[in-house]
Every structure is written in C-alpha cells, then in structure tokens.
Amino acid sequence: MDATQWDERYRASAGGVWATEPPAAVREIVAELTPGAAIDVATGDGRTAIWLAARGWDVTAVDFSSAGLALAAARPGADSVTWAHADVREWEPAASVDLVVSCYLHLRDSAAAVARIAEWVAPGGTLVVIGHDVDNIAAGGHGPSDPAILYTPELLRGALGDRFHLVRCAQVVRESDDAELRGGHASAAVDTLLHAVRVR
Numbered sequence: 001m002d003a004t005q006w007d008e009r010y011r012a013s014a015g016g017v018w019a020t021e022p023p024a025a026v027r028e029i030v031a032e033l034t035p036g037a038a039i040d041v042a043t044g045d046g047r048t049a050i051w052l053a054a055r056g057w058d059v060t061a062v063d064f065s066s067a068g069l070a071l072a073a074a075r076p077g078a079d080s081v082t083w084a085h086a087d088v089r090e091w092e093p094a095a096s097v098d099l100v101v102s103c104y105l106h107l108r109d110s111a112a113a114v115a116r117i118a119e120w121v122a123p124g125g126t127l128v129v130i131g132h133d134v135d136n137i138a139a140g141g142h143g144p145s146d147p148a149i150l151y152t153p154e155l156l157r158g159a160l161g162d163r164f165h166l167v168r169c170a171q172v173v174r175e176s177d178d179a180e181l182r183g184g185h186a187s188a189a190v191d192t193l194l195h196a197v198r199v200r
C-alpha cells in the first residue's frame, strides 16, 4: 500500500487501527533494556513510540502516512516523541541509536528495508522487528494475504548478515488484539520476531 492508501485507512478508523500498546513480544524485549535513543520505524498511529517515550526513551518515530501521524499526535504523551513524516526507504536518522523497532512494516522488498533500518542501530544497540509471518495466511490470522510481502525467520536472518548477534529469530503466535477486530472475532496470528544486537 502507498501513503495515500494508508491515509485513507487511518481516516476511516476514528478510534485507531491497531492495539493501544506495542506487541507483547516487543514489550518483553524492551523491558530488559536501559532507555536511550530509539527509532520507531513505520510508527502508524504511534502506539510503540509513545509507549517507549513513557518509559524514558528519546524516540523518533517515522511514517509516510500523514493521517497516521495525525492520530499519533492526538494521543496522550505524543509531545514527548519526535515525529518524522517520511518514507523509511529514503529517510536517514541524524545519528545511530540504541534501539530500532519495526512493527508490521511490509514492503515489496522487506529484506532490503530490514537491512537498511539495521544500519541505524549503534554498536551494542538492539534491533527488534516483528511482522506477519507467511504462515499467518494458512492460520487465518488478521493481516495481509500476499505472501510476497510477509516475513519468514529466514528472510529476516538473511537481511542482517554477520553484523548482528541473533538473540531470537523465530515464529511467534499471539492473540490478535487489533482495534479493527474489536467487536468481531479475535484470532490467533502468526508473526515473525527478530531480536538482534549489533556487534561492537
């Protein structure tokens, strides 16, 4: 989807599209880290960025959807985040950071996008990527149905090369709690989770 399509999706959902907190797997990883500088890649309506900022992180959050960023800016705590309206395939941070988080960014060339955002992690810093796994389609989970844009552990692992120590790179199953599902059926969703630390 391009930025215009994302804008339409955000404008159509008055109450927010996703859950109000980051995915549980992301919360668990970040809870073990000392706060520093962070980038939330494709922040959407800002749930991860605002959650991080509330825990002491100095957060820059990037997304190419102005409507998503408008929802984010209206959330309590939004003032403590630096918002960047940009395409993550072109945007560059001013400096590398202690934590880069990417939740559910699905592009035609996801491996290239992950390799690119991995460059923003400082030596010793942490990269967390979570997205819909290709097996989510067969599992009937909420999310995109085009396998070409979905993740596998192999894809994410291959994007990093030997620049990172892999703490975990695996499928994880969660109960989907996206706001779009509220009032409808909750479903199990299959994600790929990457947790890696940049070697010094």
Ligand SMILES: C[S@@+](CC[C@H](N)C(=O)[O-])C[C@H]1O[C@@H](n2cnc3c(N)ncnc32)[C@H](O)[C@@H]1O
Residues within 6 Å of the ligand: 003, 006, 018, 041, 042, 043, 044, 045, 046, 047, 048, 062, 063, 064, 065, 068, 086, 087, 088, 089, 102, 103, 104, 105, 106, 107
């Ligand atoms: C499924 S949403 C996830 C939002 C957020 N990360 C979360 O988990 O709540 C995907 C987001 O990626 C953004 N996005 C997609 N392609 C992008 C790109 N090339 N540059 C910046 N943002 C992009 C969309 O605007 C959308 O907000």
